[in-house]
Amino acid sequence: MIDMITGAFGGLKSAAELAQSLLTLKTDSAVSTKAVELNRIIFDIQQKMFAIQADYAALLSRTGDLEAEIRDLKSWEEEKQRYQLHELAPGTFTHRLKPDCQGSEPLHDLCENCYQNGVKSILQAAGHKGSYPCFVCPKCKSEYLAERQSMPSYVVSLPSNPRTRF
Ligand SMILES: [Zn+2]
Structure with a gap:
């Protein structure tokens, strides 16, 4: 297509030169x-x-943009x-990594809001809200409160008396 356009421009340039040369002739x-x-017209x-x-x-x-979009969607x-x-x-x-797809990755959850919008965003621990562990989406900032028992085991297994901790 681009070759055809370039060719057409070449033809028009020749035609314009020819028309110009007609004007220099001694004509009526x-x-x-x-x-x-x-x-x-030219x-x-x-x-x-x-x-x-x-x-x-x-x-x-x-077309290039759409091709990239299709690749991303796939x-x-x-x-x-x-x-x-x-x-x-x-x-x-949330959407949680399937156990049989885990491989060497740590278990993690994706933000449901971002997931529905076609964006992968891994929830990050953000302390507690009241006594509930809170997770936040780094992209859309949605907060997710988990049940108490879903706290990581190292948090719940700490001894309550500091003197017996070590
Ligand atoms: Zn999100």
Whole structure:
């Protein structure tokens, strides 16, 4: 396509030069008038070709963007298959890494809000709210309160008396 546009521009340039050379010949005024008219038509076509070239470049760019978008969607569709809906606390849902997909990764949950928007965002521990462990999404800042028993074991196993800790 770009070769065709370049070729068309080349043809128009030759035609314009030819029309210009007609004007330098010793000709009658009728031929001169027609040469001027021809020049005007060539100029008009050139302007249209420039517009086509710009449209084509925009179209190429848009196609590239869409291809990248499709690649991202396909990769997210594959990634989604590794997670399943998980009830972190009654009525509080996340998507948790499936045990058979865990491999060497630590167990983690994804933010449900971001998940639904096609974004992978791993929830991070953010202390406690009251006596409930709180997790926060680093992207959308959603907070998730977990049940007390879902606290990591090192937190719940600390002795209550500091003197017996070590
Ligand atoms: Zn989020």
